[in-house]
Amino acid sequence: MNRYLIRTDREENKTQILKLGNPVERIGLIYTDFILRPGTRDITKEEIVDPETSKSIGQVRLYRKDDLIVVRFGGKDVVVIDREGTYTENGEKIPFRRYDVKDLTSERYSKLIEMGLDHAYSLGDKSQLSHIFCFGKDNSLASVVFGRSGSEGTEVALKGLGLSLAKRIENQDYVFEFLR
DSSP states (O other): OEEEEEEEETTTTEEEEEEEEESSSEEEEESSSSSTTTTTOOEEEEEEEEEOOOOEEEEEESTTTTEEEEETTEEEEEEEEEETTTTTTTTTTOOOEEEEGGGOSSGGGGHHHTTTTEEEEEHHHHHHHEEEEEEEETTTTEEEEEETOOOOOOOHHHHHHHHHHHHHHHHHHHHHHOOO
């Protein structure tokens, strides 16, 4: 099982995508934290860059037609989350379940909740992802993405990016204004 960390830091105004292991490898960087600030442009498209070369490897697009979040990699949409909350991976709808903190009350999750666990996802068998745990603190986010056995690489990490950002995007007031 491969693990990735998606860290959105409000103070740095960046989102980093890391492959966890020995050593930790930076595989993507986005120059925003996906928080709308008064007086700045709306976030509609952000480039995902290779931190080594500073060249674009993908994009995150927000509010495209009926979609809330679209993550592109290799010239195709690898993840789409629409406004009804449907998660699509490589064109195929994947069932998932979201667990809020009140759903994660067992002793098994108590230490994670102490560390700031906000919500988690469990994805269907057809997905390359198995679970995503999302943490929040002072408007900074961190998500640990678990890929299924045999699934690894930048594309797998980027598939977790959509769900990692979904709650932040849904919770901002400007989303509801935009949808009216």
